[in-house]
Amino acid sequence: MPPVAPVNRRKRERPPLAPATRSSPITRAALLAYLFLIIYASWFPFSGWHNQGLSPLIFLETMKMPRYWTLFDAITNVIGYIPLGTLTVYALYPRIKGIWALLIAAACGALVSGTMEAVQTYLPTRVSSNLDFYTNAIGCALGGLIGVLTVRRLLDRSQLQRLRREWFAPHASQGLVLLALWPLAQIYPQNFLYGLGQILPILSDWLSQLLDMEIDLAGLIRPDVDLTVEQYWLSETIITACGMVGAGLTLLCLLRKPAPRGLLVCAMIAASVLVKGLATALLFSPENAFVWVTPGAEGGFLIGAIMLAGLTYAPHVAQRRLAVTTLLLGLVIINTTPANPYFVATLQTWVQGKFLNFNGAAQFLSLLWPFVAVWFLWLPSHKLNAAKVS
Template sequence: MEQDQPPLTSPADDQTPARQPLPRPTRLPLYLALAYLVLISYASLYPFANWRDLGLSPLAFLGAAWPRYWTAFDLAVNIAVYVPLGFLLALTLRHLPGRWSAAVAALLVGSLLSFTVECLQNWLPARVPSNIDLACNISGSAIGAVLAVWKGKPIFRRVAQLQQALLAPIPHAELGLVLIAMWLLTQLSPETLLFGVGDLRQVLGLTPAVPYAAPAFFMLETGVIVCNTIVIGLFTRTLLADRNAPHLVLFSFFMLALAIRTLAAAVLVAPHDALAWLTPGARLGLLIGGVLLSLLLLLPAALRIGFAGVALMAGTALVNLTPPNPYSEAALATWRQGHFLNFNGLTRWIASLWPFLALPYLTALGRRL
């Protein structure tokens, strides 16, 4: 009986490499662009107080003469701040037809944003609208958009590959990554409790419910740090791909957060206050929170998200009961004397709202797992 002959193959066929799977589409540029747009708007209009009408046209600043007092640093900052916005917007709009369509659209959005906030500054006594600022902002948007067209495609492809390698294939993992980045940004505020987010008392103008006493402050501070250590640890673990070493990644993440906190205190307050956050309550809270987090990491993903939500609500309640920290008040007084007033308000605003952004995300994610 004649046997079937095996198909003929050439050596070149055997050496043909397998095609690499395409990375999953990523929405990270979109989420980053939206977050950055909101942050710029807030920083440009802070402190949102004492609005008044001077009877001038909101467009009067367009014809103003060159300002008497200006510095090259101010011009550079106004350009640099809008470069990431133009870059991210152009990446977000990359599917528009034509090579330069995304760049033009990004430039228009950046220009419209700058024009809008400059007009609104007419009604804010602490802000001065400037045609120079507008021109610098537009220039920054243009630079960022051109960079996106020039180098955006390989950067975008690399980001998508890293996302596929590092993040779990869960819905809107990119949004969770942006929330994690926002949480890290809150650590730049040395006047808040360590890892403390969700304090609405200053936002709503509320007085502290509990008077300051050392034992009560110690217990509440410890509870706040325990809860938020669990929250951010479980949140980050949920975003990680299973093949990554979660304990090592989380340890590195917390070390990064503490390094940011230390550096911010040293630079914005004083070098000798770099470790002022390391109070007895902080040490105990980090210890207890770390132990509990290690145990909770053994649970399935759905249960981890549930515990993260409970800890988030508990931590938010505790931080609103914690009396003001005397060190925090001293740090705030020192910081506000410099040029970081807008940045101070921005970080506090993010810290106040972060739990109310994270909880809906965790809730929606838990329903899909």
């Protein structure tokens, strides 16, 4: 009897990742999202537009420093534009790299910052500044340098890149950027936990200022009755559960079979709770870090967890449709439920101070996230269905 060859039980080593041959869709989507945040933060609150008789380039006509400025403002301007430069280099890779990518990132930073400052001359609540322009441009150039030094390690030979290919569908890039923004959307104070998209009060204020008359769009939809405590808690429970389930199902419908689905969903939800607590402690006071943990929020969180556990391995089509349904239901209820008087009183004591621009961008993100998520989930289904495991 011929000898049997010994079986090699060692795991076959995975081949190294091949160098990238095209730019990453994730970095392009992240760059676009960050650019929108910069625009919103720079032009917030978008009111009072008029020509003040000043040249749009007045901030470049003098070399003197602004009369009122602080080191905090300068550092914030530098840090705020670093991600823009880094993402620009990542989005250009591998077609353009090295010194040319750095130069393009620096030029883009100067162009974006100059445009923001020029348009601010038409906003009476904003003041264009040469210091802002220079510090923003420096921040973008630093970000470009960071991008040049890290792009190959992150986009060519990164373990994260391997996990991206193994765990997520090929066309999940835009969805991953959207889901990464969901915990950050919790920063701006909301009436309810995961109660994103409360846009009717904002639209009512804008229309009231435009038409010079009192307009309440939410009042046109909801009945003119006062909710009892139990009814208010029920609304809060539904809103919390819908927001949590909608975001969780959006993540689940992007995953391949080998992905640790429960772990990833739990990590995303834990990140949202952590960001919510830290933001509340920073914006108000440390003792109020978890003041948003109400009976309604607790009930909605429990219901959301049960629903996600039961739908973890549901077909992707079902997950996508249920995600759209829960997000739309949450939008309807959040925009028709009266504001909590305690929450309104709390907001009146909130001094935004130096974080005015940042809070404007955070509000913009919290308002638009569910609408963008619904639009993304309505994309052609072949972009959302996870590929079969080879």
